[in-house]
Amino acid sequence: DSDPKTVKWRTQPAPATLANFHVAVIGSGFTGVAMGIKLKEAGIPFTIIEKNPSVGGTWFENTYPGIGVDTANHFYSYSFNNNADWNHFFAKGPDILAYIRRNAELAALSEHTRFNEEVTQSVWDEQAMLWRIDTVTKDGKHDQIAANVLVTATGQLNQPQYPTIPGLEDFQEPVFHTARWDHSVGYAGKRVGMIGTGASGMQVGPAIAPVVENLTIFQRSPHWAMHNPLYFETVSDGKKWVLKNIPFYTKWFRFQLFWSSSDTFHHNLKVDPNWPDQKHSLNAENAKVRDQLVAHIASEVDNDPELIRKATPEYPPYGKRMLRDNHWYRMLTRPNVDLVTEHIDHIEKGAVITKDGVRHELDILVLATGFQARRMLSPMHVVGRGGISIRDQWGEDNPRAHLGITVPNFPNFFVTYGPNTNLAHGGSAVFHSECQVRYIMLAIRELIEGDQASAEVRAEPFEAYQQKVDDAISKMAWAHPGMSSWYKNSKGRVTQNSPWRLVDYRNLTAEFDPAEYIFTKKASA
């Protein structure tokens, strides 16, 4: 397990030492809350800065119809509060938000959190060896916070990507992004258009199709979606009882979810250089998965050849994120659903016009067009040692960090869910975030116990790690030539995904190696 149980002090610091130390955490989603809980347990003063009025992060912001997780919840939960009470194996958004809130309340994190306040800029003050963090509240009040350590817990997927389709601004009827769902707009009985068929679109479609007059789905490319019988199941009272009362079973249940993720990863994602049909699959196992997925599509669309053709991707399974079929394919057979694969030409008042000249009249347009993932940490400005900004260092879209966490020239700066840490092969993002929280806690312990003012990752381990990541990823499904997704940057480098099995990443981050860091003591006055 990643279990970041309280990192124990080797030498208990004096109360005055702790009182003089401060950690700033940006964001209170799953990771920010875990970070807060662990800092609190260790007695380290901290402030969480949260732009929203609530904890929850992505689970607070995404409220679209059908929202839910597609990782099994008994694994997609904190190892230190595994919650035997999940009602579903794959919970819906409100249940997950309630779980994060409960954890935050248990640790009374609201006492440490500045809600409705957004970080605009963080600058490393080389004299004081502190981060100076500029914030602005929703009502425009500016402030500055000083902290020894800065942890970003802003996630990779918080800035909506709006498509640049000519005429979008002329639509004039309600138009909104899935991550900014406008609940004041009723969709029942309306002609709804939806652009995008990724994880968000695939959940919205089946949730609204039964009540809208017509749903027109504009698909640029199809995504693979896997059937999982547990997806729709509720957890029986008996199972809940066992999970609550038989800890050994609970551990085993979580472990087998962990293990099956690692297993999938192994067999399906690596390119076999001798595999003949690399356009459609990567290896024998991957080809088998492809056949199963196609058979599933065919059976769900009643063998309609037109729908099979439109809904079946060319690229190998796992090239883009593997989705869960939440009755998406069955939905495509509804008489009030149209899957449009002709590309969009432009948008006019109340209509989307496709390249074939067809005018699709709509009352509402939903943009399920994803996020600006690759511009990591944007729109914040982060300025490190020597005045270098993170954008100067990373360029527009080439984020790199040691273990996905630390960056040369940025002392005492820790990124969670950072470069190359996204789990695109199954497995729980919460597991990864706990690995990162644990690593950061170990680093903070090193700073405090060693009476060090700063720690900055050395160039050599940083570069060696990047090389390892790039080498491993070049053999994976996402690097597949011709594959476009939010995993790759504009130069085709996979910047978002982790190439490691869960257990590998856990082992990589289990210890903090001080030899990989340059430590600096504060100059005495």
Ligand code: N01
């Ligand atoms: O975004 P996406 P998402 N014209 O980028 C299309 C997590 N997540 O919000 O594939 C026309 O995957 C684009 O087309 P194409 C999860 O990690 C998890 O759905 O590029 N179409 C694609 O179909 C996920 O991977 C959950 O050809 C345009 C879609 O929009 C990540 O969030 C739920 C277009 C964008 O898909 C992002 O998922 C939701 C244009 N100009 C999200 N621009 C669960 O756990 C984009 N598209 C269940």
